[in-house]
Amino acid sequence: MAGVQVANVSRSFGAHKALDDVSIDFADGGFYALLGPSGSGKTTLLRQIAGFDFPDSGRIAIGGESVERVPVEKRRIGMVFQNYALFPNMSVADNVAFGLSVRGEPKATIAMEVQRALDLVQLGKLGARKPHQLSGGQRQRVALARAIVTKPRVLLLDEPLGALDKALRVDMQIELKRIQREIGITTIFVTHDQEEALTMSDRIGILRDGRLVQEGPPEEIYDRPQSEFAATFLGDANIFRGDATGSGIKLPDGTTIAASTGASVPAGAKASCAVRPERIQISTGAAKPDPANANTLKGQVSKRIFAGNNSTYFVDRDGQTLKVIVQNTGAERLAEGEPVVLSWSPDSTVLIAAA
Amino acid sequence: MADQLAIGSRRGLRPALPLLLPAYLWLTVAIFLPLSAMAFFSFMTDLPLAGKEWTFTLGNYAAFFSQSLYSTLLFASLRLGLEVTLWCVVIGYPAAYVLAKVLKGRSREAIFLLVILPFWSNGLVRIFSWAMVLREGGILDTALNAVLPFKINIDLMYSYPAVIIGLVHSYVPYMVLTCYLTLQAIDDSLIEAGRSLGASRRQVLWRVIIPLSMPGLIAGAALIFVPVVGSFMEPRILGGRTGTFYGTVIEDQFVAVFNWPLGAALSFILLAVVLIILALAAPVLRRAG
Ligand SMILES: Nc1ncnc2c1ncn2[C@@H]1O[C@H](COP(=O)(O)OP(=O)(O)O)[C@@H](O)[C@H]1O
Numbered sequence: 001m002a003g004v005q006v007a008n009v010s011r012s013f014g015a016h017k018a019l020d021d022v023s024i025d026f027a028d029g030g031f032y033a034l035l036g037p038s039g040s041g042k043t044t045l046l047r048q049i050a051g052f053d054f055p056d057s058g059r060i061a062i063g064g065e066s067v068e069r070v071p072v073e074k075r076r077i078g079m080v081f082q083n084y085a086l087f088p089n090m091s092v093a094d095n096v097a098f099g100l101s102v103r104g105e106p107k108a109t110i111a112m113e114v115q116r117a118l119d120l121v122q123l124g125k126l127g128a129r130k131p132h133q134l135s136g137g138q139r140q141r142v143a144l145a146r147a148i149v150t151k152p153r154v155l156l157l158d159e160p161l162g163a164l165d166k167a168l169r170v171d172m173q174i175e176l177k178r179i180q181r182e183i184g185i186t187t188i189f190v191t192h193d194q195e196e197a198l199t200m201s202d203r204i205g206i207l208r209d210g211r212l213v214q215e216g217p218p219e220e221i222y223d224r225p226q227s228e229f230a231a232t233f234l235g236d237a238n239i240f241r242g243d244a245t246g247s248g249i250k251l252p253d254g255t256t257i258a259a260s261t262g263a264s265v266p267a268g269a270k271a272s273c274a275v276r277p278e279r280i281q282i283s284t285g286a287a288k289p290d291p292a293n294a295n296t297l298k299g300q301v302s303k304r305i306f307a308g309n310n311s312t313y314f315v316d317r318d319g320q321t322l323k324v325i326v327q328n329t330g331a332e333r334l335a336e337g338e339p340v341v342l343s344w345s346p347d348s349t350v351l352i353a354a355a
Numbered sequence: 356m357a358d359q360l361a362i363g364s365r366r367g368l369r370p371a372l373p374l375l376l377p378a379y380l381w382l383t384v385a386i387f388l389p390l391s392a393m394a395f396f397s398f399m400t401d402l403p404l405a406g407k408e409w410t411f412t413l414g415n416y417a418a419f420f421s422q423s424l425y426s427t428l429l430f431a432s433l434r435l436g437l438e439v440t441l442w443c444v445v446i447g448y449p450a451a452y453v454l455a456k457v458l459k460g461r462s463r464e465a466i467f468l469l470v471i472l473p474f475w476s477n478g479l480v481r482i483f484s485w486a487m488v489l490r491e492g493g494i495l496d497t498a499l500n501a502v503l504p505f506k507i508n509i510d511l512m513y514s515y516p517a518v519i520i521g522l523v524h525s526y527v528p529y530m531v532l533t534c535y536l537t538l539q540a541i542d543d544s545l546i547e548a549g550r551s552l553g554a555s556r557r558q559v560l561w562r563v564i565i566p567l568s569m570p571g572l573i574a575g576a577a578l579i580f581v582p583v584v585g586s587f588m589e590p591r592i593l594g595g596r597t598g599t600f601y602g603t604v605i606e607d608q609f610v611a612v613f614n615w616p617l618g619a620a621l622s623f624i625l626l627a628v629v630l631i632i633l634a635l636a637a638p639v640l641r642r643a644g
């Protein structure tokens with residue numbers, strides 16, 4: 001097992017910078033999600049680490065060993081492809097055995113290791129089947145078993161659950177996480193699904209247009225996004241834009257919003273504030289907001305979406321629509337069109353320097 | 356659901372009949388009728404032309420077994436078919452690989468055209484061009500002697516290699532096309548998956564790409580082997596006196612000796628042998644694929 005260091009890696013296709021000076025340290029044994037919209041360079045980064053493609057500049061090391069000149073087959077990586085890429089002419093067992101067999105392992109060892117890997121992904125009895133006789137989820141498991149049976153130093157997964165339906169995807173998330181813990185392999189997981197990234201990984205790197213926007217544990221990125229993009233791509237956020245005051249921002253209409261987390265921006269500079277919808281308290285004019293909620297705004301409910309355990313309110317305020325999520329506690333529900341007061345704490349307000 | 360599909364497909368056959376009819380009619384007229392006529396001839400003592408007397412006989416088939424010349428020539432032709440097919444694999448498969456997996460865009464189209472070109476040129480023109488290249492004092496001889504510091508004599512004309520060269524050139528496009536189609540269908544991610552699992556390029560080729568392109572290789576081999584075994588034009592023109600093969604003997608019966616019944620019988624023996632070979636090869640090849 002080993003960590004992966006990516007340092008100042010750039011890769012261009014023609015004039016298009018698919019990766020622009022990306023540096024990430026993937027810790028040994030960690031589960032790392034690369035998150036970003038389509039075309040942000042996730043696959044390109046994964047392919048540099050795997051060795052299918054080579055950076056124009058920058059360095060990549062696996063387990064402390066520089067791999068720039070090491071071909072794919074010598075990098076000792078395991079890769080799971082989005083379309084599974086199972087060999088259609090081979091049985092499930094032969095697919096899993098492939099990596100061991102090209103290394104010339106003895107037949108008895110191969111048979112034993114293959115069975116162990118198939119058992120690990122709970123496909124112990126399906127070794128004789130051909131890939132086309134399996135369901136999508138089962139193929140996914142075979143691809144995983146095939147990738148880990150050779151005991152690679154790093155496991156690379158490119159949107160491995162993208163083709164599965166929602167329920168199966170959640171099952172596979174849990175399953176994948178269990179297997180990763182069990183064998184303790186360094187895992188780099190590419191996804192465009194923010195929920196998947198949040199629930200599965202120890203750390204997340206957010207990519208946008210080939211640049212690493214922010215990197216850190218999920219809680220940190222969620223609670224202290226450093227850009228509007230990070231705030232809105234990972235979870236939902238209400239964004240206010242204005243001029244920095246030193247302790248928050250002043251909106252164009254003169255309202256001030258206090259923020260006690262996030263960047264420090266010199267007074268007078270352009271800045272924005274991000275607030276998560278579930279951190280905002282919504283009340284009718286009569287009720288008193290929590291005294292700790294120093295930030296208050298008046299607005300009008302334009303829409304309510306009931307989702308069982310919670311409700312989402314869309315509140316119009318001065319041309320902006322704000323989103324508020326309220327847990328269903330059985331309290332009185334607000335009607336559409338009702339005037340309301342929104343309040344929240346400066347602790348829940350993240351100050352972001354303008355890009 | 357499955358029931359509905361089955362009913363649907365059974366219903367689907369009847370409206371398709373008028374569409375299929377012309378094809379079946381054509382097959383009947385173009386293949387079945389002439390073939391039955393030939394089968395009929397092969398059991399006759401003489402052609403029923405110009406009021407000649409004829410009776411039924413098995414003599415034409417017996418001739419094949421009583422004279423060792425025919426079976427010797429048949430073996431020579433089978434060997435020729437095998438060699439030409441092998442050369443077509445050796446030349447055509449790598450070409451198809453480069454076309455399908457290495458070249459992209461315009462350069463692919465250009466090379467493709469070069470491969471197909473012999474298809475579009477007349478067979479006789481093709482063979483006589485080779486004759487000009489291969490004979491002593493021909494293009495190959497002159498060109499080599501112009502470059503090389505010492506004098507060599509290249510006269511491949513009227514030799515076995517000349518026949519092979521002519522046939523391979525005529526038939527290699529089949530191999531390129533069938534292999535190109537199967538190679539094209541192999542997803543690049545399969546190759547990458549193989550490499551990520553520790554296989555070198557060569558191992559990926561032998562364990563993944565070649566097994567997956569087996570259908571194309573088999574189709575190409577069948578398309579080449581069968582006509583080459585019966586070929587007569589290339590052996591006659593490029594092989595000269597060394598170019599006597601089973602196919603040329605059959606041709607002689609039809610155009611020189613006018614012994615159509617013997618020619619027909621020899622043709623049906625060839626057909627039977629080729630079918631037996633294909634039938635024997637099928638299970639082996641299927642397992643390999
Ligand atoms: N081989 C290539 N040739 C040209 N452009 C490419 C190639 N691979 C990727 N790109 C471009 O690089 C950008 C990033 O692609 P990719 O890494 O696949 O994004 P993601 O996986 O995040 O969706 C895209 O704009 C894509 O079009």
Ligand SMILES: [Mg+2]
Binds near residue numbers: 042043044
């Ligand atoms: Mg991608």
